[in-house]
Amino acid sequence: MEVRWSIFLIILGSALVTFIPRVLPIAILSRVELPDWAMRWLNYVPIAVMAALVGQELITPNGKLEPLQNNLELIAALPTFIIAIVTRSLLGTVLAGIVSIMVLRFVF
Numbered sequence: 543m544e545v546r547w548s549i550f551l552i553i554l555g556s557a558l559v560t561f562i563p564r565v566l567p568i569a570i571l572s573r574v575e576l577p578d579w580a581m582r583w584l585n586y587v588p589i590a591v592m593a594a595l596v597g598q599e600l601i602t603p604n605g606k607l608e609p610l611q612n613n614l615e616l617i618a619a620l621p622t623f624i625i626a627i628v629t630r631s632l633l634g635t636v637l638a639g640i641v642s643i644m645v646l647r648f649v650f
Contacts, residue, residue, distance in 0.1 A: 595605055596619075600613075603616075614647060614650060615643065618639060618646050619642075619648060621638055621642050622642055625638035626638075632646040
């Protein structure tokens, strides 16, 4: 098997491009003491990213805005959201979402 240096360099460059943005902030921030307000602010970043990803898929499921009666995912998200708030259980929330979408797809 022949090694093509151009492909090898592309793979190595891709690895560096994905590795450096992940490791560099950890290496720098592990030596710096952040203020309390910054730590509180950083605690909301994962929640905001997840909400943006899920919200985009719920509102525009196929890349375009769907009417509410055709958007089964958004309708299934409502009972799932209520279960998540009431129980605060990840397993219960996932099961509620799965059951909700199954029932809606079976009925409609």
